[in-house]
Amino acid sequence: MKKLISVFLILLFFLSLQGCYKNTENNFSKSQKITLKMWHIWAQRSQDNNSIIIGDIINQWNKNNPNVQIEVESVENEKYKTKLKTAFATNELPDIFYSWGGNFSKPLIDSGKVLAINEYLDNSVMDELNEGMLSNVTYYDKIYGLPLTFSVGTFYINTQLFEEANIKIPDNYDEFLDVVKAFRQKGITPLLVGEQDKWTGTLYYDILALRDGGIEGCKSALSGNDKSNIYLNAANRLKELIDIEAFDESNIRAMRDESEVFFKQGKVAMYFTGNWLTGEIQAETSLIKDKIMVKTFPIMTDGKGNNNEFLGGAVDYLMVSTNSPYKDEAVQAIKFICKNLSKNYYEFGSGLPAWKYDYDETNVNKLSKELRKMTENGKYLLYWDIYLGEEKGNKHKELVYKLFQKKISSEEFAEEMKKLEE
Template sequence: MESRLSSRRSFLALAALTPLAAWTVTACGTAGPGTAPAGGATFWSLTGEPNESIRKKSLDAFNAANPDSKIVATVFQNDAYKTKIKTAIGAGQAPTIIYGWGGGTLKTYAQAGQVEDLTGWFDANPDVKAKLFPSSFGAATVDGKIYAVPTQTVAPIVFYYNKELFAKANAQPPKTWDELMALTKTFNDMGVAPLSLGGQSRWTSMMWLEYLLDRIGGPEVFQAIFDGKAKAWSDPAVLETCAKIQELVSANGFIKGFSSITADSNADQALLFTGKAAMMLHGAWTYGGMKHDGGTFVKDGKLGWFDFPAVSGGKGDPLNTVGNPAQYLSISAKASDAEKDAAKKFFKDGLLTTDEITAYISSGAVPIVQGIEDKLASSEDKDFLKYVYTLSKNAPSLQQSWDQALSPTAAEALLSNIDQLFLKSITPAQFAENMNATLGK
């Protein structure tokens, strides 16, 4: 994971797959799907370090070992890729291997018959599936069938805290929602913001709803939303989640002016490591940002982390987590049999090799591979990486970030309504009504 990650979007942009001799970079997305060599396949992915270099080395190694099944890659900048791949798939001109984030977009492709059903392939290669975190497959699955191979790294949402401020307050990390609410008064009385939040970015606020809804209602509530069940957003657990968020806002839980603070500038992280805020709910990728930008804050052991608090009477397993379970590779249904075979060979022999796993860990990330405890233990960031690994590996449910799980249309409506909810310009009931209107879109 790169040290200067300004947002979850840039983190995902780093999740790049890029190969071989024909390494083509385009920012505008003018390239076509490329021409696969005989017996080989094409691959589109993203620019961005360090993952771009890691993937290129892996693909160079695969192509050298498999000269009859070479993978030719073209890489794009994030936004250009999202536009280009959608157009290419719709026109039947997709590359063999399609990079993506699973969830709602993958569901659209799968239901339109545009990507290959890989369920049978996984059944025939149980060792591939057994190697990966079980929690990584949820965002790859549509109607009980697997349409993508999970790959690269996991990035759960983590509750961070400033140990120095907690020591001054003689406080412990909260284990329950009631304890968290009590801490809002503790830190406000000290003249310290209880919680940092880059609310202008909106998706940072979404993290709070994701975790709270899971703790209150369990993963089944959002699954009903994902499935488009009528009035699914009106579930009592959703209404309770929204009400608790507004109670936290009313208690001055978040730093004053949170709606004008951006995550893209890392301003929310700075509030934590400069001691202006005591806690922050954010992605695992921000660890690297704070390590890079926070002086000796991380090195001196002043950064701590804990599990999201339980909610009294809640149905969700306290081991559940939310975030980005992995990145995902699919195969175009329009590809030739030879191209599909080459892609599957790459999926089996070229992804998450020993060298690639080592490279991801060295970059400060946690690969979605089971049984790597010894490798993590040798990292200078071993405490944090082992926490992320255990949190992700053992999670009964790892809920994909909602704006990736939902369709682009529903995701934009979600972010807009979350913004209004945090500003208390709409009620929980209005939030639910507005979001019910997006179901099935």
Template sequence: MLKKIMLVLLSIMLIVSTSACGTSSKGPSNSNASKSSNSSGATQKITLTFWNIFTNDPQKTIVKNIVDKWNQENPNVQIEQSITENDAYKTKIKTAIAANEAPDIIYAWGGGFSKPFVDAGKILPLDDYLNDGTKDKMLPGALNNITYNGKVYGLTFAQQASVLYVNKELFDKYNVKIPTTFSELIDAIKTFKSKGITPFALGEKDEWPGMWYYDMIALREAGAQLSRDALNGKASFEDQAFVDAAEKLQEMVNAGAFDQGVMGLTRDEATAEFNQGKAAMYFGGNFDAASFEVDSSLVKGKVEAVRFPTIEGGKGDPTEYIGGGSDVLLVNANTKYKDEAVKAAKYLAENMSLEFYKVGAALPTWKYDSVDQSKVDPLEIQIMNNIVANSKDSVLAWDLYLEGDQAQTHKDLVAQLFAKQITPQDYAKQMQEKINGK
């Protein structure tokens, strides 16, 4: 009898001991606290949070489908997304990062928007994760705008590209050569002006559309590296290349490139003017192309997308353009699941890049050989083939590259160049003083 009692007591002790071992690991109650399969060997599910701005279709549905597919293929690593409208998101993500409450995967923009997060140590550097063939899948320069102090801090999935849109019908009618050099551009401006045709449709009331002109001319004069050095405070805006760029911009103004009331026109009014066939050229971004291809546009099928002309004697490579990787995915430096978050960010970025391109929602930063080109908008294909493909480098529009008030300062000074309220030398001097503090 005593032996039976001892056996029962021993069994009870073993059960209690086993139960205690199974519950000894404590942690937060939310799913994001579950153990990672690659760090502990456990197979419990973890949840990666992903914040983005895709409130509208087609992007909203595309992203949902990509997330759903990931979740089906990765049952132990689930992505949970939270969507916020663009402007509200900018405030939300800045607040969350400052409070260490950011998600695992963060939608952001390259250049000046992400730099403060990187400087604060809030974003995971990705260099050690990119030598697995990831870089080979991306277009040249795709990571330039999310690289700080030589380290990569995000994955781009969409980009901007500066485009010179020309109305082929007007060029043919007046026997004008599509310009490939700045001298030819000035000749084209003068010819169209003499025929009563507005050479360039531009709405400078919004300031940033005119800023694209200066930034592009500066890229041709200075080249990508010198432009970035000046924007980073490592070179001076008083370098002759930036003064020359201001002079070239005012040369366009003096040649009659724009409407006399350009300072009072909005961007929407300018695109409408080009759509109505009243202007020979429009310089802007790839995001303008869609409005020229709608059924109501009088220039539908008549527009050609080409590179901005080269400048004789300029330091810039003729293939360089304003733009490059703009929309990015960052990984929170404080995530508990770094490996899983990076893997998921790669998956999201590559698939978003290709799927957005298919529907004309954005230009890709990942190689797009697998995309059926017959289903892509023809003007978008021109932009990729004529401007982006084989480009040596690119620089973000300066209002994206610069931070906060500096971006507005740049736009204001360029507007003063358009209005001929300051000289090129004044422009360069004020840029150096107000942006670089010297």
């Protein structure tokens, strides 16, 4: 009997020790310092305002949370896609990473390596977001990221060049073609594109398709049902712009950053790109400050598109790896970063707010405010390279590039696009 009591006491002793160790471990995990590794696309350059803004926000997080530090690595847009793809293949994702929504991220979600964050969010988060901001990052009824900002394809007009050339700003597509020809005759570059980055040219193609077929027509075509010949019509319109020399040959051969300098110097009349440029345009050091207006891309009288349809939407997200040992901390960090970046990017002029903005707008970039008003009733179609996903999106970019290089006919382009859904 005494032997049984001794064994029982020994078991109790070891069980109590195990409990002590467990409690000690839990207490230590709450007080230990951890590092969250984060990747994003805003290259850390001193002259890059977007990089400065996100850097300041992360520094603020690190200051507020001395035990949970964020360590950043950033890579430029296209190189980042390769880096991200490699990390998924080798299972080397950081705790937090940037990704695009829609079909671009779907294969990543299907891999099981991205954390569904529903259970880590309280109801207040949903109340803080603008309507529809999670639609491009919700898969199988689960949320896999939080939005950073809201992107809109934006048509920039250099009003000073129009005034000096005595040319009327176009209100429809026919007038737009006349304007292109008028500026070319005066020796002024009508439109800008840095096509060596390839996605820059797709913006022109995609907006031409949107104006021709409208959102529903484009979605139908992208789903393999191009009954209205949207692919062909948009290719013909882009080919016409190329043939009448809407773009300089030099900036067709240049990267976006190289060619964009000419617009920033006030040497190009019009530019269709994203609203991420408005901050640089209105910066105090900008040569074109207060000389640029934003406008909806011209409507086609024979097209199905309208002024309330835009390229873009919520496409920029932060996600968390399922392999992160600090999931709760990582989700709290992306909420802090996303909400603050949404506000600061809107104020500076790098994007429209994805989160509800209820602050004094005195310091908001005037072009951002104009865009917000212009798009308040807008409907959106994702940029096609994001809508299609990486593989098909890359094929789309290559085909548009061939149009710019005059190495493919409009008919060949349309046939190749149709093959994407076969």
